[in-house]
Amino acid sequence: MTDQYVRLVLAAGLGLALAATASAQQRMPPAPHCMDAVGVQEVEQASPRSIALRAASGQAYRIDFSEDCPGVRAATTLKLEAPAGWACGRPSERVVVDGRSCAVSAVTPVQNRDYASVARDSDRLRTATLPAMTIRERKEVRRSFGGSPSYCFATRNVRAWSSDPQGMLVETNPRRNGGHRYYRVELGSHCRQLDRAPQLSFHSGLQNGLICGNPGDRVTTAGFEAGDLRHDGIAPLPQYTRGSCTIQAVYPASGQASN
Structure with missing residues (x-):
């Protein structure tokens, strides 16, 4: 047989x-x-x-x-x-x-x-070997690093976030992120600003709107505005003022619903 x-x-x-x-x-x-x-x-x-x-x-x-x-x-x-x-x-x-x-x-x-680590390195190697393209009379243009939903999410699609000892859990629009709804975000160190931060934003190191764990990817927190009652009882205040935390790794969260 x-x-x-x-x-x-x-x-x-x-x-x-x-x-x-x-x-x-x-x-x-x-x-x-x-x-x-x-x-x-x-x-x-x-x-x-x-x-x-x-x-x-x-x-x-x-x-x-x-x-x-x-x-x-x-x-x-x-x-x-x-x-x-x-x-x-x-x-x-x-x-x-x-x-x-x-x-x-x-x-x-x-x-x-x-x-996610393999996929990220795979895309980087492939991008590095792609030939340069010339479009009509314009200057030489190289294909930019795109990133895959297997290790990236778009900042414009973030719906919610929460912090925990492992870093962050980010909720995105699954229809716009390869079917993945939740992503685990690992930070370079414990980001104390996240514990009570009223707002934050993600910044792409490659300035392409994608958070993948690339060099320069970071999350930035903002402190309470003057007169905000949530300010009361927080001491010392400086640890909740504007700060930045580096992002080391991004990948779909295991055990979380994706649709």
């Missing part, structure tokens, strides 16, 4: 599409760490020895290769071949990049924070 293979084809810029359907029976993983290859949503690469993927369930995974396998993000055709559609790190599994076969050595579930 031959193995059933599920192949995923990646057309450049269009994402992953399923090329062969799985059995109609209920799909149960052969092991807890295995990734369901049916309906993979995203693929990122920041190192030639591994890629990061997000399954249809939303769970993120890292796939390690036996040898270097560069060029996944730039591939015209990308195929993931795994017996019965489950990627577990077995010798029979491989990723085919434009006809070049890369053997899979391990499959590991990862947290949203780790996936």
Whole structure:
């Protein structure tokens, strides 16, 4: 009996599409760490020895290769071949990049924070290698760093926020942020200004309106205006005046509703 293979084809810029359907029976993983290859949503690469993927369930995974396998993000055709559609790190599994076969050595579930880090580095590497574009008679223009909803949110889409010992939890418009409603924001240090700040604003280090954990990304708080009754009872006041806290990491919050 031959193995059933599920192949995923990646057309450049269009994402992953399923090329062969799985059995109609209920799909149960052969092991807890295995990734369901049916309906993979995203693929990122920041190192030639591994890629990061997000399954249809939303769970993120890292796939390690036996040898270097560069060029996944730039591939015209990308195929993931795994017996019965489950990627577990077995010798029979491989990723085919434009006809070049890369053997899979391990499959590991990862947290949203780790996936966001890979996605951010992947976009930076890809942007750095894009050629410059010349538009008519204008000066040379380089493509700017965009950012993915996997590790960024747009400042204009922020609905609410709250602070906790881990940093911040930000609520956004999921329809405008890849379906993600809540984002975890990690700060460089405990930002005491957030504890009682009446208002704050996010500032993008790249001045593109996106908060991704890039250098220069920060949250700025403002103190109470003169005569505001909420000022009463706060001592010392200086810690609640205008201040700025650096943002180190951004990623979708686990366990939070996304629609």
